[in-house]
Amino acid sequence: MKVPILVPNVFDHPFTYESGNIDLNLGDYVLVPFGKSKLTGVVWNEFEKENNKKFQIKKVISKIYVPSLKKNTINFLNWFSQYNLIPKGMALKLLLLSGEAIQNINLKEFDKFENKLKEKYFSLTKEQFKAYSELNSAINKFRVHLLQGTTGSGKTIVYFKALKSILDKGLQGLVMLPEIGLTTQFEEKFIEFFGFKPAVWHSKITKKNKKIIWNGIINGKIKVVIGARSSLFLPFKNLGLITVDEEHDQSYKQDEGVIYNARDMAISRAYFENIPINLVTAVPSLETFENVKSKKYKISKILNRFKNASLPNYEIVDLSKSKLSDKSWISNDVIIKVKEHLKQNNQILFFLNRRGFSPQVLCKNCFKVFSCPNCSINLVYHKNKKKLLCHYCGFKTDLKRKCKRNISGSCKFIFSGPGVEKISEELNRIFPDQKNIIFSSDTMNKKNSSKILEKITNNKISILVGTQLISKGFHFPDLNCIVVLDIDLLSQGHDLRGAEKNLQLYHQLSGRAGRAGRPATVYFQTYNLNKNMIFDITNKNPDIFLEKELKLREKNNLPPYQRFVSLILRSDDEKKLQKQSIEFKNYIGGILNCSILGPVNAPIYKIKKNFRVRLLIRGKKTLKIQSLLSLAIKNFKFEKGIKLSVDVDPITFN
Numbered sequence: 001m002k003v004p005i006l007v008p009n010v011f012d013h014p015f016t017y018e019s020g021n022i023d024l025n026l027g028d029y030v031l032v033p034f035g036k037s038k039l040t041g042v043v044w045n046e047f048e049k050e051n052n053k054k055f056q057i058k059k060v061i062s063k064i065y066v067p068s069l070k071k072n073t074i075n076f077l078n079w080f081s082q083y084n085l086i087p088k089g090m091a092l093k094l095l096l097l098s099g100e101a102i103q104n105i106n107l108k109e110f111d112k113f114e115n116k117l118k119e120k121y122f123s124l125t126k127e128q129f130k131a132y133s134e135l136n137s138a139i140n141k142f143r144v145h146l147l148q149g150t151t152g153s154g155k156t157i158v159y160f161k162a163l164k165s166i167l168d169k170g171l172q173g174l175v176m177l178p179e180i181g182l183t184t185q186f187e188e189k190f191i192e193f194f195g196f197k198p199a200v201w202h203s204k205i206t207k208k209n210k211k212i213i214w215n216g217i218i219n220g221k222i223k224v225v226i227g228a229r230s231s232l233f234l235p236f237k238n239l240g241l242i243t244v245d246e247e248h249d250q251s252y253k254q255d256e257g258v259i260y261n262a263r264d265m266a267i268s269r270a271y272f273e274n275i276p277i278n279l280v281t282a283v284p285s286l287e288t289f290e291n292v293k294s295k296k297y298k299i300s301k302i303l304n305r306f307k308n309a310s311l312p313n314y315e316i317v318d319l320s321k322s323k324l325s326d327k328s329w330i331s332n333d334v335i336i337k338v339k340e341h342l343k344q345n346n347q348i349l350f351f352l353n354r355r356g357f358s359p360q361v362l363c364k365n366c367f368k369v370f371s372c373p374n375c376s377i378n379l380v381y382h383k384n385k386k387k388l389l390c391h392y393c394g395f396k397t398d399l400k401r402k403c404k405r406n407i408s409g410s411c412k413f414i415f416s417g418p419g420v421e422k423i424s425e426e427l428n429r430i431f432p433d434q435k436n437i438i439f440s441s442d443t444m445n446k447k448n449s450s451k452i453l454e455k456i457t458n459n460k461i462s463i464l465v466g467t468q469l470i471s472k473g474f475h476f477p478d479l480n481c482i483v484v485l486d487i488d489l490l491s492q493g494h495d496l497r498g499a500e501k502n503l504q505l506y507h508q509l510s511g512r513a514g515r516a517g518r519p520a521t522v523y524f525q526t527y528n529l530n531k532n533m534i535f536d537i538t539n540k541n542p543d544i545f546l547e548k549e550l551k552l553r554e555k556n557n558l559p560p561y562q563r564f565v566s567l568i569l570r571s572d573d574e575k576k577l578q579k580q581s582i583e584f585k586n587y588i589g590g591i592l593n594c595s596i597l598g599p600v601n602a603p604i605y606k607i608k609k610n611f612r613v614r615l616l617i618r619g620k621k622t623l624k625i626q627s628l629l630s631l632a633i634k635n636f637k638f639e640k641g642i643k644l645s646v647d648v649d650p651i652t653f654n
């Protein structure tokens with residue numbers, strides 16, 4: 001019998017095989033010959049269309065005896081591929097991990113997920129209980145429910161309770177988190193509540209763990225996965241609920257390689273599985289806010305903080321009055337206030353969203369800036385590593401360069417602008433008796449990070465210098481003072497989502513303060529006194545901003561009212577790229593009946609030795625753009641060396 005088999009590679013269609021005497025059904029995993037190799041594939045739901053090529057049909061080697069892939073998961077993958085313009089084979093690859101995961105695993109490996117530990121009882125406040133009851137209704141079919149709660153209001157316990165009632169029915173649960181590298185605090189809370197260990201899934205776990213979890217999911221030995229984006233593709237045996245925590249977080253967008261938005265795709269997976277999904281946040285994304293307003297999503301709110309703690313106070317430090325002294329980034333007014341906080345044993349966070357020591361290094365003789373040879377971007381000096389780094393391609397070099405002006409040979413460098421390392425040095429000078437540590441992806445994604453987290457939680461470290469990473473869901477009970485060193489830094493830019501991103505960031509950030517009930521303050525250092533922005537950030541009701549921003553988007557025909565599809569053409573041949581991008585635009589312009597902006601050079605024109613040009617398609621929110629575009633891309637013959645990536649619903653425009 002002829003069967004269609006999809007294999008995990010770049011092809012957008014299944015291949016036809018002969019099953020011989022093997023009995024095969026939809027969703028069965030099989031081993032097939034492919035070219036000169038063997039691949040794991042899945043019996044798919046349709047044959048390749050209009051294939052006129054004549055070649056010998058090969059035979060399936062064997063069937064792999066694991067529970068077959070469910071029909072609704074196959075439907076989801078087909079839709080996922082169509083929506084994001086990703087070849088079907090690549091969509092399957094997200095689930096199959098090249099087939100390496102499938103193996104018979106010793107059942108003992110699942111013990112650690114099944115061991116019953118002591119669970120703690122958490123009581124809910126009236127407000128929390130109401131939210132829980134609402135989350136717990138209409139849970140036997142697809143629906144989207146937003147749990148919106150002030151930072152520190154105990155949202156986690158509420159959605160844990162909702163998950164528990166799903167588990168009690170014998171179903172599985174998936175909890176998605178945006179920042180998975182630092183889940184220790186979350187895992188501990190999970191174990192306390194549920195009395196067992198969840199499986200933690202992200203791209204950096206070991207191959208062995210991937211195999212164990214993949215198989216535990218497919219045979220139902222694992223009940224709950226806490227995962228990053230890719231957990232969305234796990235082959236659950238009987239998934240009953242998806243929860244997306246911090247649904248507004250931009251890191252749900254995978255924007256390299258296979259480009260998709262994991263939050264949105266989680267919603268469609270829930271739709272295809274016909275199960276409920278809960279979105280959780282303090283300030284929803286505009287898309288979600290709009291869906292609540294138009295009654296597509298249900299909503300529950302928790303307005304009060306845990307133990308009735310109040311939200312932090314805000315103070316603006318006007319740098320045109322309280323001047324910074326030479327080579328300093330912290331004003332005297334701030335230093336005085338911080339000293340008072342230290343006296344009261346409060347923990348202090350200095351926030352600056354810039355990794356490293358200095359974002360711009362130049363020579364005082366030849367004035368040449370140190371920039372990346374592969375990208376059109378400055379190198380950042382990391383003093384702790386004694387290296388200049390490119391944050392885009394990873395290029396590394398020493399702080400040494402021959403000078404064009406200086407006869408004696410080397411460039412004499414000056415470091416303009418601060419990064420967190422420079423701030424840490426300044427703090428060492430101002431507060432020599434207080435230990436400070438840097439909280440960024442350079443320092444916290446290591447093995448000892450859980451020890452550092454424990455020290456911070458117990459207030460053994462009084463001063464933190466942090467990047468955006470620290471805004472993500474941490475609970476530090478003594479953190480009662482936050483200093484935002486340069487609020488002006490983020491207010492510039494050409495990003496249509498700039499305002500929304502800022503609001504999210506500062507809301508999350510100030511949510512770290514005052515969580516244990518003591519009064520807390522956030523100080524904003526600014527020259528610019530961007531009053532509107534600070535008003536939006538400090539307003540206790542984020543809905544006011546969201547309403548305003550949504551009206552603006554509607555007026556200007558922007559998402560979520562229109563669909564954007566971003567096309568990025570890349571090549572190391574600049575001339576060819578410019579020529580082809582115009583030809584490509586003209587070609588798709590004749591096929592798509594919607595407006596196409598560009599081609600324009602991308603803001604970061606060169607990354608990894610490739611020049612980049614952007615086109616932006618805007619049109620109605622139907623799948624029609626994708627299907628026409630997918631056809632156009634297949635038929636347009638790109639010259640050699642031109643690469644195209646498609647970003648549906650783009651979030652960044654770099």
Ligand SMILES: [Zn+2]
Nearest residue numbers: 372375390393
């Ligand atoms: Zn680079």
Ligand SMILES: [Zn+2]
Nearest residue numbers: 363366403411
């Ligand atoms: Zn020089």
